[in-house]
Amino acid sequence: MQVLIADDDAVSRRMLARTLESWHYEVISACDGNEAWRLLQRDDAPQLAILDWMMPGMTGPAVCGALRRRQRDVYTYVLLLTARTEKQALIEGMESGADDYITKPFDAQELKVRLRAGLRILELQAQLVAAREALREQATRDPLTCLWNRYSILDILNREVNRANRDGTGLGVIMADLDHFKRVNDTYGHLAGDAVLRETARRMQAAVRSYDAVGRYGGEEFLIVLPGSGDSSAMQLAERLRETICAEPISIPEGSLRTTMSLGVTAWQRGVYPTPEMLLRAADMGLYRAKKHGRNQVEWVSLQRAGRTMHAR
Numbered sequence: 443m444q445v446l447i448a449d450d451d452a453v454s455r456r457m458l459a460r461t462l463e464s465w466h467y468e469v470i471s472a473c474d475g476n477e478a479w480r481l482l483q484r485d486d487a488p489q490l491a492i493l494d495w496m497m498p499g500m501t502g503p504a505v506c507g508a509l510r511r512r513q514r515d516v517y518t519y520v521l522l523l524t525a526r527t528e529k530q531a532l533i534e535g536m537e538s539g540a541d542d543y544i545t546k547p548f549d550a551q552e553l554k555v556r557l558r559a560g561l562r563i564l565e566l567q568a569q570l571v572a573a574r575e576a577l578r579e580q581a582t583r584d585p586l587t588c589l590w591n592r593y594s595i596l597d598i599l600n601r602e603v604n605r606a607n608r609d610g611t612g613l614g615v616i617m618a619d620l621d622h623f624k625r626v627n628d629t630y631g632h633l634a635g636d637a638v639l640r641e642t643a644r645r646m647q648a649a650v651r652s653y654d655a656v657g658r659y660g661g662e663e664f665l666i667v668l669p670g671s672g673d674s675s676a677m678q679l680a681e682r683l684r685e686t687i688c689a690e691p692i693s694i695p696e697g698s699l700r701t702t703m704s705l706g707v708t709a710w711q712r713g714v715y716p717t718p719e720m721l722l723r724a725a726d727m728g729l730y731r732a733k734k735h736g737r738n739q740v741e742w743v744s745l746q747r748a749g750r751t752m753h754a755r
């Protein structure tokens with residue numbers, strides 16, 4: 443466990459460091475408040491800090507106040523080190539957001555138990571954050587495939603459409619559907635169907651770029667959002683997805699089976715300012731055409747074409 447100590451008095455700093463090291467803490471030293479604050483802002487900053495009260499530059503309570511004003515997931519447990527014993531001063535120090543204090547010269551056993559209390563708090567905090575992350579994961583992911591669920595992928599699409607309309611940096615949208623998936627379920631059962639969906643998801647996820655988003659839109663239907671993509675790169679990616687699905691048979695409990703995928707592709711266009719629905723409709727129209735033309739293929743439909751068809755109906 444790393445611990446940051448900040449004290450402008452070199453002798454007391456070294457003594458504290460030696461004591462902490464004898465308890466197997468990894469010590470990072472700062473010789474004043476400004477240096478402490480700089481170290482605490484780093485991404486890999488220690489979560490445990492012992493700050494002297496009076497220091498040149500920022501005082502211990504000032505560093506603590508700055509820490510608490512910053513909203514971060516990772517909690518920093520702060521112990522103030524003080525020669526002061528007046529009650530009023532202590533209250534001020536604690537009001538800056540410090541968790542505890544210890545008076546100088548410190549008593550080693552007392553410091554030890556106070557640090558242990560700090561570690562317990564940090565552990566509880568980490569558990570809370572992990573529990574919240576798990577809940578968020580449950581709410582946004584499809585449990586079978588671990589892809590984004592329908593709600594989340596639509597949310598991502600919405601955000602990316604707004605961004606594209608604002609920055610004009612492009613956006614590709616793919617609607618994909620496994621061919622004859624009902625047959626898999628009917629012939630081999632739902633366990634096989636689930637295995638096919640999971641493997642399909644894994645292959646798609648491996649084929650897209652890290653900033654693309656793949657979501658399970660419906661049963662065997664997937665929506666893929668490609669930020670920054672133009673027509674040709676969206677088409678290329680769709681073709682890559684098609685190939686990755688049909689290239690190798692998928693293992694199922696009964697052996698393995700070959701499956702294919704049909705895909706409809708569209709892309710954001712300058713001057714159109716499309717809504718998410720317009721992009722969905724065009725990609726869906728492409729998917730429909732790919733199915734109609736014999737499946738296992740990619741079809742492009744432009745926003746204009748989708749719009750014209752819509753008006754003609």
Ligand SMILES: [Mg+2]
Nearest residue numbers: 450494496497
């Ligand atoms: Mg001092």
